[in-house]
Amino acid sequence: MTTASRTALKLSYRCDPMRMKEPFRISGYLFEGIPAVIATLGDGRHQGRGEAAGIYYLNDDYPHMESEIERVRDAIEQGADRRALQKLLPSGGARNALDCAFWELESLQQKRPVWELAQVSWPRPLVTTFTLPAEDPAYLQARLPGFAHARAIKLKLSGDLAADAARVETVRRARPDAWIGVDANQGFTSNDLDALVAMLVAQRVSLLEQPLRRGDEEALRGWRSPVPVAADESILNLEELEQLGELFQVMNIKLDKCGGLTEALAMAALAKRMGLQLMVGNMAGSTLSTAPAFVLAQLCQLVDLDGPSSLADDPLAYSIYEDGMIMVPAAYWGHP
Incomplete structure (x- = not known):
């Protein structure tokens, strides 16, 4: 670079x-x-x-x-x-x-295109998750027809195990074909982990993101989960990845957390050396914030870049999604 x-x-x-x-x-x-x-x-x-x-x-x-x-x-x-x-x-x-x-x-x-400066491959369309909120099953059931295009669905959890089990069951019943991951956003304690994972396995959930509060990561040491566990709030930047990366199987890199594409690329290289799967996410931003994240996404196994689709005022959002995939044209951000 x-x-x-x-x-x-x-x-x-x-x-x-x-x-x-x-x-x-x-x-x-x-x-x-x-x-x-x-x-x-x-x-x-x-x-x-x-x-x-x-x-x-x-x-x-x-x-x-x-x-x-x-x-x-x-x-x-x-x-x-x-x-x-x-x-x-x-x-x-x-x-x-x-x-x-x-x-x-x-x-x-x-x-020169940004992807070339960043030394990543020519941008290609990628499957992205589309996210459902931590609402009651009736709300989710009403929303799911709008997710028919989604190949991958991420469901937010509330931290209430019984309520979350009903949420996950609702989504899985409606979409037996879809990849499903869940995001707890720090909602659980270490005492919940075994029961939580047992429920996720029963519903064929493929990812558990950030189950514990930031600062409680040591509770994961020695615990073995059949569902890969991703770090989000727990690891902000390169320094924290070096300290805590070994406790997770997946690293969700967000440019807002780490401070930009420069450090995100360094984190991706380190996470790969540590044997972690790479995931990229965003903070519900517009197509402009998604464009640099999409450059990073070319290095990732998991992509969670549905942010623009949730906004009321992003006129470009519908043009970057098709058939459950995302493609941000290089010409939108930087030299084409």
Whole structure:
């Protein structure tokens, strides 16, 4: 990977409310929208864009991202590049927005596609999960006809084992053909694990994402699950992957967590060396936030990039999904 030459840049950004089509429930939260920052870096001829929603469970919201961007404005406008950015800001939404803006700017300046700069394969359509909220079975039953196109479904759990069992059974009964994964969003305790996994095995569930609270990962040491367990909230960045990766079988890399495509690619390389399956997800962002994640997705076995489909105001969302697959054209973000 190369970086742009050290030239003065113009930095601007704005807030987008990222309204959802309907409220979305997960364990402990109900979202009606996830306000995002959209950053732009211009050199007078080209403009690079990056979008970030931050990390909701760490209070990395729009005001925090705005303050972080302002903190490094002078350094960036005076010539700091993408490599310098990794030291200027910690992992999180602000660095993600700026890092991705740098990637697109470099791609346009060098007239090379981002996937080529990132040294990944030519982008191809990929199966993505489509996500159902942690609502009651009647609600899910009513929603499932709209998921007929989905080859892979991710179901949010609430942390109530009996209620979650009913949710999973509802989805499996309606879609006996589909790949199904569940996301607990930190909703369970270690005492729940055996019963939870037994239920998932009975319903042919293929993935258990983030069953325990961030900070409780040691409870997984020595525990063997027949269903692969994925880290999401537990592992934000490269440093935490080095510390905790051995406790999981799957690493869900999100650009908002790790602070951009630059660190995401480094995490993917390390996770592969550790023998972990690679998964990419996003924080319900628009097509703009999904574009760099789709570059990373070319390296992943599991793809969870349905975020744009849940938004009320993304006019491009329907154009990137077909037959349960996602394809973000290279021309949308960066040099085609």
